[in-house]
Amino acid sequence: MVDGFSLAQGIAAASRQAGRDDPEVRRADVQSGIVTAVGVAAGTVDVGNVRARRLESYQAPAVGDQILLVQSGTGNWWAAGRISGGNDTPWTTATLATGYAHDGNSNGTVQYRVVVINGTRMMQWRGGIGITYSGTTTPNGGLILAAALGASLRPASRRTAPAACSAASSSSLALKADFQTDGTVQIVGTTTASTDTYTTPIIRPPWVSLNSIQYSLD
Secondary structure (H helix, E strand, O other): OOOHHHHHHHHHHHHHHHHHHOHHHHOOEEEEEEOOEEOOOOOEEEEOOEEEEEOOOOOOOOOOOEEEEEEOOOOOEEEEEEOOOOOOOOOEEOOEOOOEEEOHHHOOOOEEEEEEEOOEEEEEEEOEEEEOOEOOEOHHHHEOEOOOOOHHHOOOOOEEEEEEEOOOOEOOOEEEEEEOOOOOEEEEOOOOOOOOOOOOOOEOOOEEEOOOOEEEOO
Protein backbone atom coordinates (compact mmCIF):
# COMPACT_ATOMS: atom_id res chain seq x y z
CA MET A 1 0.00 0.00 0.00
CA VAL A 2 1.07 3.57 -0.61
CA ASP A 3 0.80 5.82 2.43
CA GLY A 4 -0.63 9.31 2.18
CA PHE A 5 2.78 11.02 2.45
CA SER A 6 4.29 8.97 -0.39
CA LEU A 7 1.23 9.57 -2.55
CA ALA A 8 1.45 13.31 -1.95
CA GLN A 9 5.15 13.27 -2.89
CA GLY A 10 4.36 11.37 -6.09
CA ILE A 11 1.62 13.80 -7.06
CA ALA A 12 3.90 16.77 -6.39
CA ALA A 13 6.73 15.28 -8.47
CA ALA A 14 4.35 14.50 -11.33
CA SER A 15 2.99 18.05 -11.19
CA ARG A 16 6.49 19.53 -11.36
CA GLN A 17 7.37 17.32 -14.34
CA ALA A 18 4.13 18.19 -16.11
CA GLY A 19 4.93 21.86 -15.57
CA ARG A 20 8.39 21.43 -17.06
CA ASP A 21 6.93 19.62 -20.07
CA ASP A 22 4.05 22.01 -20.71
CA PRO A 23 5.17 25.26 -22.43
CA GLU A 24 1.98 26.97 -21.29
CA VAL A 25 3.21 26.45 -17.72
CA ARG A 26 6.96 26.68 -18.30
CA ARG A 27 6.66 29.56 -20.76
CA ALA A 28 9.80 30.48 -22.75
CA ASP A 29 12.99 28.45 -22.54
CA VAL A 30 16.60 28.82 -23.72
CA GLN A 31 19.04 25.95 -23.95
CA SER A 32 21.80 24.50 -26.11
CA GLY A 33 21.91 21.27 -28.08
CA ILE A 34 23.71 19.32 -30.80
CA VAL A 35 22.20 19.20 -34.30
CA THR A 36 21.29 15.63 -35.26
CA ALA A 37 19.64 16.29 -38.64
CA VAL A 38 19.43 19.18 -41.10
CA GLY A 39 16.57 20.26 -43.32
CA VAL A 40 14.11 17.45 -42.70
CA ALA A 41 11.63 20.28 -43.10
CA ALA A 42 12.71 23.36 -45.06
CA GLY A 43 14.69 25.86 -42.98
CA THR A 44 14.90 23.62 -39.93
CA VAL A 45 17.32 21.54 -37.91
CA ASP A 46 16.61 18.69 -35.52
CA VAL A 47 18.14 18.42 -32.07
CA GLY A 48 17.08 14.98 -30.92
CA ASN A 49 13.28 15.00 -31.00
CA VAL A 50 13.11 18.80 -31.16
CA ARG A 51 12.62 20.39 -34.59
CA ALA A 52 13.60 24.05 -34.66
CA ARG A 53 13.29 26.66 -37.40
CA ARG A 54 16.56 28.42 -38.18
CA LEU A 55 16.98 32.16 -37.88
CA GLU A 56 18.13 33.87 -41.09
CA SER A 57 21.58 34.41 -39.55
CA TYR A 58 22.09 30.66 -39.01
CA GLN A 59 23.42 29.67 -42.43
CA ALA A 60 24.98 26.39 -43.65
CA PRO A 61 23.90 24.23 -40.68
CA ALA A 62 25.63 20.91 -40.19
CA VAL A 63 25.08 17.80 -38.09
CA GLY A 64 27.24 18.16 -34.98
CA ASP A 65 26.79 21.92 -34.65
CA GLN A 66 26.32 23.02 -31.06
CA ILE A 67 23.57 25.61 -31.25
CA LEU A 68 21.44 27.90 -29.13
CA LEU A 69 17.78 26.84 -28.98
CA VAL A 70 15.00 29.21 -27.99
CA GLN A 71 11.46 28.07 -27.22
CA SER A 72 8.50 30.41 -27.17
CA GLY A 73 5.77 30.27 -24.57
CA THR A 74 3.51 28.56 -27.12
CA GLY A 75 6.03 25.75 -27.64
CA ASN A 76 7.65 26.80 -30.93
CA TRP A 77 11.39 26.15 -31.21
CA TRP A 78 13.93 28.42 -32.95
CA ALA A 79 17.56 27.67 -33.79
CA ALA A 80 19.38 30.94 -33.10
CA GLY A 81 22.79 29.81 -34.37
CA ARG A 82 26.08 28.15 -33.48
CA ILE A 83 27.64 28.53 -30.05
CA SER A 84 31.29 29.48 -29.92
CA GLY A 85 33.67 26.63 -29.14
CA GLY A 86 35.51 29.00 -26.82
CA ASN A 87 38.70 29.14 -28.87
CA ASP A 88 39.75 32.00 -31.12
CA THR A 89 40.70 31.11 -34.69
CA PRO A 90 44.52 31.16 -34.75
CA TRP A 91 46.50 33.24 -37.24
CA THR A 92 49.12 31.47 -39.36
CA THR A 93 52.30 33.29 -40.33
CA ALA A 94 52.91 33.16 -44.08
CA THR A 95 56.28 32.00 -45.40
CA LEU A 96 57.37 34.67 -47.86
CA ALA A 97 59.35 34.25 -51.05
CA THR A 98 62.82 35.73 -51.50
CA GLY A 99 62.60 39.48 -51.94
CA TYR A 100 59.69 39.88 -49.55
CA ALA A 101 59.81 40.55 -45.81
CA HIS A 102 57.35 40.83 -42.94
CA ASP A 103 56.33 44.05 -41.19
CA GLY A 104 56.52 46.38 -44.17
CA ASN A 105 55.94 49.97 -42.97
CA SER A 106 55.44 48.54 -39.44
CA ASN A 107 52.13 46.99 -40.59
CA GLY A 108 52.89 43.73 -38.79
CA THR A 109 53.70 40.15 -39.67
CA VAL A 110 51.94 38.76 -42.77
CA GLN A 111 49.38 36.25 -41.50
CA TYR A 112 46.14 34.59 -42.57
CA ARG A 113 43.27 32.63 -41.04
CA VAL A 114 39.92 31.12 -41.99
CA VAL A 115 36.76 32.18 -40.15
CA VAL A 116 33.11 31.32 -40.71
CA ILE A 117 30.77 34.29 -41.11
CA ASN A 118 27.06 33.53 -41.51
CA GLY A 119 27.94 30.04 -42.64
CA THR A 120 30.48 31.15 -45.28
CA ARG A 121 34.18 30.34 -44.96
CA MET A 122 36.15 33.56 -45.21
CA MET A 123 39.90 34.04 -45.60
CA GLN A 124 41.35 36.97 -43.70
CA TRP A 125 44.80 38.56 -44.10
CA ARG A 126 46.81 41.04 -42.09
CA GLY A 127 50.32 42.48 -42.00
CA GLY A 128 52.65 44.38 -44.29
CA ILE A 129 55.03 43.18 -46.99
CA GLY A 130 58.43 44.80 -47.45
CA ILE A 131 59.68 44.49 -51.03
CA THR A 132 63.29 44.49 -52.26
CA TYR A 133 63.53 45.05 -56.01
CA SER A 134 66.30 43.83 -58.27
CA GLY A 135 66.83 47.01 -60.26
CA THR A 136 63.40 47.59 -61.77
CA THR A 137 62.29 43.96 -61.48
CA THR A 138 59.68 42.87 -58.95
CA PRO A 139 60.89 39.77 -57.07
CA ASN A 140 59.42 36.39 -58.04
CA GLY A 141 57.08 37.94 -60.59
CA GLY A 142 54.99 39.44 -57.78
CA LEU A 143 54.31 36.06 -56.16
CA ILE A 144 54.80 36.74 -52.47
CA LEU A 145 54.63 33.24 -50.95
CA ALA A 146 57.45 30.72 -50.83
CA ALA A 147 54.95 27.90 -51.41
CA ALA A 148 51.31 27.68 -52.44
CA LEU A 149 48.61 27.57 -49.78
CA GLY A 150 46.99 24.22 -49.04
CA ALA A 151 43.87 23.05 -50.86
CA SER A 152 41.51 24.02 -48.02
CA LEU A 153 42.81 27.60 -48.13
CA ARG A 154 42.28 28.18 -51.85
CA PRO A 155 39.27 30.13 -53.17
CA ALA A 156 36.79 28.58 -55.58
CA SER A 157 37.68 31.28 -58.12
CA ARG A 158 40.22 34.09 -58.23
CA ARG A 159 39.70 36.75 -55.58
CA THR A 160 41.07 40.22 -56.37
CA ALA A 161 41.46 42.91 -53.72
CA PRO A 162 43.04 46.36 -53.53
CA ALA A 163 46.19 46.52 -51.39
CA ALA A 164 47.39 49.87 -50.08
CA CYS A 165 51.04 50.68 -50.79
CA SER A 166 53.70 53.30 -50.17
CA ALA A 167 53.65 56.64 -51.95
CA ALA A 168 57.45 56.48 -52.09
CA SER A 169 58.77 55.28 -55.47
CA SER A 170 55.17 54.79 -56.57
CA SER A 171 52.78 56.87 -58.64
CA SER A 172 49.95 54.75 -57.25
CA LEU A 173 48.75 54.39 -53.66
CA ALA A 174 47.39 50.87 -54.23
CA LEU A 175 48.25 47.70 -56.10
CA LYS A 176 46.11 44.71 -57.00
CA ALA A 177 46.37 41.52 -54.94
CA ASP A 178 45.22 38.34 -56.69
CA PHE A 179 44.45 35.29 -54.53
CA GLN A 180 44.51 32.40 -56.98
CA THR A 181 42.80 29.02 -57.12
CA ASP A 182 46.23 27.33 -57.18
CA GLY A 183 47.07 28.75 -53.73
CA THR A 184 49.40 31.49 -54.92
CA VAL A 185 49.16 35.16 -53.99
CA GLN A 186 50.37 37.74 -56.49
CA ILE A 187 50.91 41.48 -56.22
CA VAL A 188 50.03 43.05 -59.57
CA GLY A 189 50.60 46.58 -60.85
CA THR A 190 54.31 47.31 -60.43
CA THR A 191 56.22 48.65 -63.42
CA THR A 192 59.77 48.54 -64.81
CA ALA A 193 59.74 52.16 -65.98
CA SER A 194 62.86 54.21 -65.34
CA THR A 195 61.25 57.60 -66.05
CA ASP A 196 58.12 58.59 -64.16
CA THR A 197 55.63 59.92 -66.73
CA TYR A 198 51.88 59.68 -67.19
CA THR A 199 52.23 56.93 -69.76
CA THR A 200 55.13 55.13 -68.06
CA PRO A 201 54.73 55.63 -64.32
CA ILE A 202 57.19 54.28 -61.79
CA ILE A 203 55.27 51.95 -59.47
CA ARG A 204 57.70 50.09 -57.23
CA PRO A 205 56.56 50.73 -53.65
CA PRO A 206 58.85 49.50 -50.86
CA TRP A 207 55.87 48.10 -48.95
CA VAL A 208 52.34 46.80 -49.50
CA SER A 209 49.69 46.29 -46.82
CA LEU A 210 47.42 43.26 -46.65
CA ASN A 211 45.54 44.52 -43.60
CA SER A 212 41.73 44.22 -43.81
CA ILE A 213 41.73 41.98 -46.90
CA GLN A 214 38.97 39.39 -46.64
CA TYR A 215 37.24 37.19 -49.20
CA SER A 216 35.06 34.09 -49.42
CA LEU A 217 36.65 30.71 -50.08
CA ASP A 218 33.45 29.00 -51.22
